[in-house]
Amino acid sequence: MEYNFREIEKKWQQQWRNSGAYKVSNDSDKPKFYVLDMFPYPSGAGLHVGHPLGYIASDIYARFKRLKGYNVLHPMGFDSFGLPAEQYALETGQHPAVTTEKNIARYKEQLDNIGFCYDWSREVRTSDPSYYKWTQWIFLQLFDSWYNRKNEKAERITVLAAIFEKEGNTNNQCPGDRKLTFTAEEWKSFDNQRQQEILMDYRLAFSAFGEVNWCEALGTVLANDEVVNGVSERGGYPVVKKKMRQWYLRITEYADRLLQGLEQVDFSDSMKEMQRNWIGKSQGAEITFRLTPGPSPRREGSQETSEEMSGHFFKTGDQKFWKTLKGYGRDNRKNATEAEDILWQKLRNNQVGTKVRRQHAINGFIADFALMEINLVIEIDGEYHNEQQQQEYDEARTKYLGEFGFDILRFTNDEVLQQTESVIANLKQEIESRKQLRNTMAVPPLHREEKGSGDEAALRVYTTRPDTIFGVDFMVIAPEHELVPKITSPEQKAEIDKYLDYVKSRSERERLAEVKSITGAFTGAYAINPFDGRQIPIWISEYVLAGYGTGAIMAVPCGDQRDFAFAKHFNIPITNIIGDAYNGEEANPTKDAILQNSDFLDGMVMRDAINIVIDDLEEMGIGKRQVNYRMRDAGFSRQRYWGEPFPIVYKGGVAFALDEGQLPVELPYVDTYSAGPEGEGPLANLADWIIAPGGGTRETNTMPGYAGSSWYFLRYMDPNNDKAFADRKATDYWNQVDLYIGGTEHAVGHLLYSRLWTKVLFDLGYIGFDEPYKKLVNQGMIQGSSRFVYRIKGAMKFVSAGFINEYDTDKLHVDVKLVDGVELDIEAFKNSKPEYAAADFVLEDGKYICGAEVEKMSKSKYNVVNPDEIVERFGADTFRMYEMFLGPVEQSKPWDTKGIEGVHRFLRKFWRLYADETKGLIVTNDAASPAELKVLHRTIKKIEEDTERFSFNTAVSAFMVCANELNDLKCHKKEILEPLLILLTPYAPHIAEELYQLLHNDSLSHREGRGEVSILDASFPKLEEKYLVESSKEYPISINGKHRANIRISLDAAQPEVEKIVLANDIVQKWLEGKAPKKIIFVKGKMINVVI
RNA sequence: GCCCGGGUGGCGGAAUUGGUAGACGCAGCAGACUCAAAAUCUGCCGUUCGCAAGGAUGUGCUGGUUCGAUUCCAGUCCCGGGCACCA
Structure with missing residues (x-):
């Protein structure tokens, strides 16, 4: 009975499919566990051996958890919207829907070959209308929400409108326009369009004119993280700034929560660091400096004035001035005089044609009223202003403020109280004339800075x-x-x-x-x-x-x-x-x-x-x-075809959300993918489609790639629901993703956005958790191992690597398929290209040795290894174990096809523990010896620990050690070998199931009513520590820290006894040379060190 | 420049808490079986001195702490990744 892996693997893959072995129920008594892979973009090139690395790791972990008694969700799907399909369509005219479908079919076939335990009934595709219906729906929730900074959560926009009705926006600063302020009355006086504009400045999904990264060559807008060093990440085309109406997600409002959330998740330090960097929080101060138009004449001459001024106003040394300020300023604000109150009632709310501020600070000076637009200060003088000292003070500050272009208008308390109307009239006149003066001046008045707090000049x-x-x-x-x-x-x-x-x-x-x-x-x-x-x-x-x-x-x-x-x-x-x-x-x-x-x-x-x-x-x-924060709001529209259409219609320039019943807005069919007029996306060319059934015109942008991937992990929980993105019961049951595996390239893009979406859905009460991924493991890349041939310049003659210094050569990539290790298959090489047919070679030892280098795996480097070929040659089980054996999952490492033979040999050796080529099954029911039990339980311990901590490479090596030891012990006992099969199942499910069924079908097994139980549902063997207990240890003996000998000593032995045994040892005596040791260090169960 | 990782045989890597450095595998060498090949099995395999026994040396480099350091500390060099005028 031979290990016929091809037959075995096909058979069980078919069987598992038929029996629905990977079907997962949302209804189970078992504890749940959610293992998720970053779903792939189905590219035309198919998978190479680097892609499945993370998938294998997650598959092993998912199967392991299943054996440990969990109900495990381990789904797979496709991020099937995106640029490459559209680029391809532009070049070939093939519709993206067609190529995407084809690519997905190929991906699924390749994935199934490797034997993953996906529940395909839960497959999601972001380009499927039944999926993107809900992407659009979530977008509408974002559109319908704003971030309440006080409650630190998203709330409905209607809540905000109600607040505006009551109190204006004084308690809710506008995130889109920091200076926007209005009262409830003003809000009510705005027309609908103005109100909508204001609400837009609060929405979590909003449209605005903004400078966007415009890439002419790709004909689209790119997100900041899609631009690298000023060129597009894809293709390396130039990127310029362009003003366009765009959709954005107001991720900046969530900056702090995204930062805090990192404390609760188990991501690598570098991953957290990358996100923190991207968010870029910094704490400091904003300081307003007064300006002077030029160096004042006094500057050159003497410092007198400024010193004098600082003497007067800037008593900084003892801070006396600030205390004075407090006296004149803050207290006054609290205990405003009657005159001030009366005047304030007449001045506030733009009543005099300009905004007036009360008790306003101007560069360390507090004015009773400040009219910043026209550089006017109003002072109301009480009694104390008549005192000599105060008069000096007033004069000085008149002069001082004058330097900054401010004039002071003074009224007395009496004037205000008794002749209020004439004071106001005077004031209005002054304001009017100053305004006119402003308008006629060549230099425009200093008006508000765009994001300023209002201080002019x-x-x-x-x-x-x-x-x-x-x-x-x-x-x-x-x-x-x-x-x-x-x-x-x-x-x-x-x-x-x-x-x-x-x-x-x-x-x-x-x-x-x-x-x-x-x-x-x-x-x-x-x-x-x-x-x-x-x-x-x-x-x-x-x-x-x-x-x-x-x-x-x-x-x-x-x-x-x-x-x-x-x-x-x-x-x-x-x-x-x-x-x-x-x-x-x-x-x-x-x-x-x-x-x-x-x-x-x-x-x-x-x-x-x-x-x-x-x-x-x-x-x-x-x-x-x-x-x-360094982070900017995320651009959310693309001038592209192959993405989710927006569920938005414009009427009279105002964006309106479509009703839920009108979703999905299906992506219409097009036959041309060229940009619309004015650089819009291809949808802008569809004159009919643009006109929405209910009136208005449709948004012609589409959503970016990260839209669909921001919430796909939720859809797997309830993939066929057409009433909701997922039933609340399903999301409550599956909850957070327990283990998420994927590459570091999504550190700031996808991960940040999906964390944002999760938080918003949580805030709005749709789900019960606000971080999507509990633990994240980043798999490394499998690099290609490129091979080179050296062609003599101007000749069709190739020089073996050993002689390249003797010739002037060109270094050319050669397809790794034509090379065995580093030795070129000369015949195959000659047949690979017509021009090589007559090639000549300079050999060393009769061989042509190629150069080797580790590079990224890519078609252009001819170093791509297709997993299908590896599976065909060695089997899926070998392939799975070898990818894990290569090194730690998090680490990048080069692929080496040669090394796979070692793992394959191991599986064959493993097989021979159970079955003999001629004798068939050789497993016995004999009782296991203590030594055999020790091997088994040591392996159980190691596999369990290593799998739990994602150290799959050492787990594979533990299997090898175990097989070697059992082989040495000539152990063929069921008591040992059956549990061992279960251990192996997550790593090599096909061979494990085959042998498991052989054991159970054989006459020596009493089936004990087990029925057709698959090993997939077996229970992970329980570790019995008692088999591991040792009575003695082979202690390493060091002399002055250098290892010199080993002595087996009972583990019960106490220090005095140990010392006696050690000192009696010949080798120790030799090194002692008759001297007495200074000290003997004894660490029980570890080592002994004799210090001389 | 800043922030994270990381430097161990010819190669991929192991050493989980400071305690026998190099597990496991690849490649290589020698041998068994075989007419031969494949497959399988056995032995060797860091460097160096030595016939051997046995030494010396060895985890990028220089120091330190310790009975003992791949592991901890300081400095330094190199490689990989991320960010990059973010005030």
């Missing part, structure tokens, strides 16, 4: 190091910053324009590629350090990104290397605030230095100063704590 910067405020030597703002044209001085205009032209001329790619060169230009404007009044020049430079923080930084060259390089390059003097910690050669980003040259911070450790400075800034009203 001010520069807001984001910094993580407010403690270095006294080391700020210049400011840098992004070239795109809207302040640039407003603050550039006439003298500097030419230079700035030149620089802006230069920036414009550089493609995204160049900007990203050459990050080392230092460029920039001075605007001629200055910012004022609020603590010491220092005037700080403002520069623009590429190295500051418009999209992050405020698009502006305060540069501290002694502490930041980029700032340092910039200062050196432009000869900007550097202030050292960290004493010896700064050496003048390079910046030192430490937080542990003691601050110097830092006024009231002197002597403080930087780390401690951070919060003190922020507190002060907050008190002064010119700064606040701010958390920033």
Whole structure:
């Protein structure tokens, strides 16, 4: 009876299919376990031996858990929407639906060959309308939701609209437009279109005009993670910025929860790190600096004024000024005078034609009322303002504010109280004339920054190091910053324009590629350090990104290397605030230095100063704590055909969700895949389709690849449900994926998005868990082992690897199929291509030896190994075990077809423990010896532990050791061999089932009513520790730490006894040379060390 | 530049908590069986000195801690992956 693996494997694959052995029920008393693979994109090339690595690992684990008594869900499906099918359609005209279908059929065949235990009745395909109906449905839930920051969860948009009705948006800052504020009254006065626009700025799925990564060559928009170094990840085509109406997912609202969720999941450190990096949370402060248009005349002459001013207003040393401020400012806000209240009621809510702020801080100065749009301050003078000291104070601040273009209008308490109407009239007149003046001025008034908090003529910067405020030597703002044209001085205009032209001329790619060169230009404007009044020049430079923080930084060259390089390059003097910690050669980003040259911070450790400075800034009203994220909202539309259509219709420019009953919006058939007009997707060409049945026009974008894959793990739980994406009972039962296996390439894309979707579905109450994957294992890549031949230049003559130094040769990839190890099959090579037929060879020892290199497995490198061929030659069981034997799953390693023979030999040897070529089954019912039982139970222990910790390579080697030992013991006993088969089942299910059935069909087995029980449902053997107990140990004896001898000593022996035995040993005596040992270290059960 | 991994025979790799370094397999060498081949089996297999017994040396490198270090610590070099002007 031979090990006929081909026959055995076919037979059992068929049998298992017929019996529904892999069918999984949602209704079971057993504990559940969910093992998931990252489903593949069915490409035209089929699988190579690298692909199944993770699938085999998960299959082993799933089968192992099944033997351990779990109800195991282990499904498979296809991520069948995507670019390649469409690219292929563009080239060949074949419809993506056709090629996708074909590719899936091929994939399934290949997967089945390997003997995976998938429940195919649960197969999902993201391109199937019955699947993407629910992708569209979930999208609509996102569209219908906003993120309530107070409750830290998604809520329905109707809830938000109700809040607006009641209180406007004062308690819910708009994530799409930070400056948008309105009252309940204002909300009610908006027309529907305006209301919809505002709601859009809150929705979790929203459309907006945005700069997107536009790839001309692919004719589509790419997500940030699909762009690498300024070119497309796929194809390497150039990518430029383009403004388009796009859909986005507001993932930034979930940044913190995505970050916190990482604490609860079992992902590798590097995987978590990658996600953290991508989210890019940083804590710091936003600081607003007042500007001066140019260096004030006093700057050059003497520092008198600023010193005087700082004496007056910036008593920083003892913080007296801030205490004064508190007195005049905050208390006043709480206990506003009657006059102030009266005036406020007349001024608020735009009643006088401009927005008025009460008790508003302007660079450390608190105005009673501030009209920022027209640079006007209103002061109401009470009695105390008549005192001499106060008059001086008032004059000084009039002068000071005047420097920043503010005028002060003063009224007395009495005026306001008794002549309210005339005060208001005066005020209105002043406002009107100032407005007109503004409009006629050549330079447009400083209006709000796009994302600003409202301070005009001010520069807001984001910094993580407010403690270095006294080391700020210049400011840098992004070239795109809207302040640039407003603050550039006439003298500097030419230079700035030149620089802006230069920036414009550089493609995204160049900007990203050459990050080392230092460029920039001075605007001629200055910012004022609020603590010491220092005037700080403002520069623009590429190295500051418009999209992050405020698009502006305060540069501290002694502490930041980029700032340092910039200062050196432009000869900007550097202030050292960290004493010896700064050496003048390079910046030192430490937080542990003691601050110097830092006024009231002197002597403080930087780390401690951070919060003190922020507190002060907050008190002064010119700064606040701010958390920033590097992550951007995720672009969610593609100008492509082969993806999910949006369930969205536009009416009058407003996007409306289709009713659930109108889903799915099926992807219409097209015969051409070229882009629509204006670079839209192919759907835009379908004039009929665009018009929606209920009126309005359809969205013509389609969803990106990650849409379908963001929730597929839920669909497997209840794949045929047409009432819901999955029944709540099913999702409650299967819950989180217990084990997820896949490649690291999805670290930030797929994993982050599916975590987001899960959180939203959880928030909305559709599922009961908010992290999809409990544990993630990343399989490594199996690399190709390429082979090379060396052709003499200009000849059809090939030189064996040993002689390549003697000739001038070209190195050519040769198909690994034509090579055995490194030896070229010369005949096969000659037949492989017509031009090689007459090739000549320089051989060594009569052989042609090829060069070898490890590379990525790819068609173009001729190093692809097809699993089908391996399965045909060695069988699926061998293939499965060999892939595992290659090394740790997480690790990348090269494929080596030669090595597979070792595993194959093992399986044949294993077979011979049970069956003999001539005698047939040779298993006996004899009682097992202690030695045999020890081998068995040691193996049980090892296999169980190794499988549980995904150390499949050592498990395979444990099987080999076991087979070798049983072979040495000539053990053919059922008592040993039957449990061993169960151990082997997850790894090599076909051979295990075959032998198992042989054992049970044989006369020596009493079936004990077992019926036709498959080994797939056997129980994992129970470890009996008693068989492993040893009474003695072969102790290694070291002399001074060097291993010299072994002595078998009873494990009961105590130290004195052990010492006696050791010292009596000849070898120990030899090394002692008659001396007495200094010490004898005895570690029970481990080793003995004699120190001389 | 920053952040993660990782460096062990000719090769893939093992050593789970600081305790016999190189399990298991590939390749190689020698032998048995065979007319021969395949298959199978046995032995050897880090380097080095030695006929051998037995030594010396050895886990990228330099130090340290320890009775004892592949394992812990400091520094350094190299390789792989990720991020990359994120203030």
